[in-house]
Amino acid sequence: MKKTERIPSLPEVHRTIKVPVGGGFWRKMLAYTGPGYLVSVGYMDPGNWATDLAGGAQFGYMLLSVILFSNLMAILLQALCVKLGVATGRDLAQACRDNYSPRVSFFLWILCEIAIAACDLAELVGSAIALQLLFGIPLAVGVCITALDVLMVLFLQSKGFRYVEALVITIIAVIGGCFIVELIAARPDLAGVLQGFIPQSEVVRNPTALYISIGILGATVMPHNLYLHSSIVQTRDWQEIPEKKREAIKFGMIDSSVALSIALFINAAILILSAATFHFSGHQDVAEIQDAYKLLSPVLGFAPASILFAIALLASGQNSTLTGTLAGQIVMEGFLQIRLKPWLRRLLTRLVAIVPALLTIVFLGEGSTTNLLIMSQVILSLQLSFAVIPLVMFTSDRRLMGEFVNPRWLKVLAYAVATVIVGLNAWLLWETFLGWL
Template identity: 65%
Template sequence: MAEDSPAWRTRSGDSLPEVFRSIGVPANARFWTKLGAFSGPGYLVAVGYMDPGNWATDLAGGSQFGYTLLSVILLSNVMAILLQALSAKLGIVTGRDLAQACSDHYSRPVGFMLWVACELAIVACDLAEVIGTAIALQLLFGLPLVWGVCLTALDVLLILLLQQRGFRKLEAFVIALLIIIALCFAVELALSQPAIGDVLTGFIPTTQVVTNPAMLYIAIGILGATVMPHNLYLHSAIVQTRAFERDDAGKREAIKYATLDSTIALMLALFINAAILILAASTFHVAGRTDVAEIQDAYQLLAPMLGVGIASTLFAVALLASGQNSTITATLAGQIVMEGFLNIRLPPWQRRLITRLLAIIPAVTVAALYGESGTANLLVLSQVVLSMQLPFAVIPLVAFTSNRAKMGKFVNPAWLKWGAWLIAAVIVGLNVKLLLAFVGIG
């Protein structure tokens, strides 16, 4: 059960009760053994940072602007590492996930608004996964987009099977797919032979990102695709699957290993996100193909432009693995958010089916009416919607972890507190800038 404290109004139930504290942590073990016991949640979180929505924004950014937006990917990843560390700390210290903490702290109307915002983010994320998986099925097997979108509803069965086999099995499945994605892109980078100097220069920030509306739109999409709002809810819950000691020393150790786990996993996400943009820049942008913004176009052009037939196949395999991986984390996040905010408990497969159907309806409609170009635009737009929801998760997270009454001796030190608030301000500022630019004011 959640920790007792005068700062919390109610006593909250266990987060994800079916797997709560279900994974043992060996006492007096060596560093690597302990790290292995805590490793897993970070990779489930990292999945959300390399889902099909990232592919659309990274491809568009690389083909249109070369390596310039690598700086945005790097900045987003630094933000993600810090925010996910705070999310893990909140769950470990308080025994509450972020949804439960919000429900306890805010009034019912505010809590309801935050729940709606988070549900929109999950549906937007699920929309990206639906479209990405459908595109991968089309590229690999020639399945029409509409059929592929409908077929994604069946992955509910895969999620149910994995959850029944235990949380460790689910983590292992996710990590295996991540390894496949990373290997595919390692080969793609070797084939595309990017200019190393230009790549390194791309990681240096430039004012163009803010002053160019077209570049800003893609940058916000990258930010929305990289720092995922529902991942903050997810991480604060799944770190509680570890049966660590509940005293101060046990919590401190759990925070250390959970932060290491998520940081290592997010460095893998940085590699994959950067690899997608670098591949687009080194293959399409340098050849003058600045119009490649759709996954299907990238698939068709990779093999002839790189001169290797397997390049396109690897691209599609990685996309399919990415889409399937992302379905798992969206399921868990949806369950956490609904239970934490509304205290409504549904079987995971029912919660998954509801979320998936909400994503399938717009995806099928757009695929049927507008075809490939419509789904590509919807994919990028879904990432901008995600970015718009970020403040509603980031601000409560930073506020709670900076509150001594709620966190006790684990409260954020001053440097971390102000660094986290700076990140929150940057996120809100970029979103305001984007909105003003699109209404013709900025």
């Protein structure tokens, strides 16, 4: 291992949140609650909405099992992030820098920056679509307005990390509340929903269902979330002894598992809403967010349905952009040990996303936004393997992890999940590029 100066991850918030030494389970759980929710927003960002909408409209509740399976894989990978951050005191970017050559580290950094910009593009376009649906603002103008969220990020960071976590959790509650109301109005078939969580062979036999399923799986795990989680878990100030590290890992895993279960509910709710509203009413061709917005209220006979849908979309886009800022800072500091002022880092990321979004909307029209969202997911898929494989390798290495190394059963499971993700993303990319040719 190369000797590297051990600068803490996100030094301005590193170990700033106190953890009670004594106290009961719930008091400690409250202290550790937060990082998992920041990570979970990446699993419900606007980039996931199109696949969930298309899956529900075309195949009813059948693809709920795919959402469940992909979420279980995400829970496993985020748990590994907690282990890495707590056991080594390094985030994934720093671990890559410590263990790989400068050339390899620089290559991984470039890939991660591209992935963050692609994710930012999806969030920016999703927010702009929501502003257009709610207020009639042209997409090009909405894209520029969403760039101003840098001011909100800067304000929260100056107040402290708990304020960032509190805002994210509040926005997640808004999204969840919107979909609870929507589902009550849609009145889905409960027996059909429960059956949808049971895997069916039709998913594999039907080429279209398989393609959408792989789209859901491929877009579920956000590569920047792996870097993010392994860093922000270190905002908690546990004692540097094995017993307290085990405690931090336990509560960190509970935090992320609960938060990702909420993300599972929201993703499933999008698909259930689409199935109950469109699939069983003869609107199986609905795939775009704008089309879903226009049809929701008339088909359901519930006037606020479309408005609630757009509010949830706007909240989803704004929530995801908060975590994108932190992830960008983490990977630049971890891979390169370069620190930029938060406003400059955010501005650079936003510019990389704004330019292609504006050019596409201006020259190809507002109807091109769906293709833009798909392109962003393809770019994320390209980078994902380069984040998942190092994470599994590091947490399975006793030299790095010591007594916290993955046991044999977890190694086998983690490598199996990594293989599935790599294989499905490779297939998805191949099919996508064939479709573009």
